[in-house]
Amino acid sequence: MRITKNSLNTTVGPEEWFTGTVYVDTITTPTEQSRLSAVNVHFSPSARTAWHTHPCGQTIYVTEGIGLCQRRGGPVEVLYPGDKVFFEPNEEHWHGAAPQRFMTHIAFLEVDAAGTSATWGSHVTDEEYTMPAM
Ligand code: MN
Numbered sequence: 400m401r402i403t404k405n406s407l408n409t410t411v412g413p414e415e416w417f418t419g420t421v422y423v424d425t426i427t428t429p430t431e432q433s434r435l436s437a438v439n440v441h442f443s444p445s446a447r448t449a450w451h452t453h454p455c456g457q458t459i460y461v462t463e464g465i466g467l468c469q470r471r472g473g474p475v476e477v478l479y480p481g482d483k484v485f486f487e488p489n490e491e492h493w494h495g496a497a498p499q500r501f502m503t504h505i506a507f508l509e510v511d512a513a514g515t516s517a518t519w520g521s522h523v524t525d526e527e528y529t530m531p532a533m
Pocket of ligand 1: 451453457486492493494
């Protein structure tokens with residue numbers, strides 16, 4: 400058993416991977432024994448990931464706010480607390496906050512054998528980032 404007290408600093412999501420301001424709290428990182436990665440991600444209003452894929456897929460679990468997500472070729476979907484989304488392995492997608500709301504989700508994934516968690520593409524443009532009618 401190993402307890403980690405609330406001692407790790409929140410980090411800012413890098414500009415190459417996100418549009419807008421995003422804060423990341425690490426929950427667990429992969430080890431030799433486990434490929435699990437989990438992070439708690441806080442998106443400020445209108446902040447979102449760039450387009451990206453995960454080699455082994457990803458589950459996100461929304462804990463606060465209102466969020467948006469989209470897979471390539473699909474509609475933008477609205478997310479509420481308690482909603483869960485599984486992105487298939489190598490399915491291109493993005494996720495983030497609604498335009499005028501914060502959103503927090505926990506993201507779970509397994510890295511591949513090379514330790515890769517994601518492959519990043521272009522930023523989500525303002526034209527792509529649209530709020531569906533509610
Ligand atoms: Mn993702």
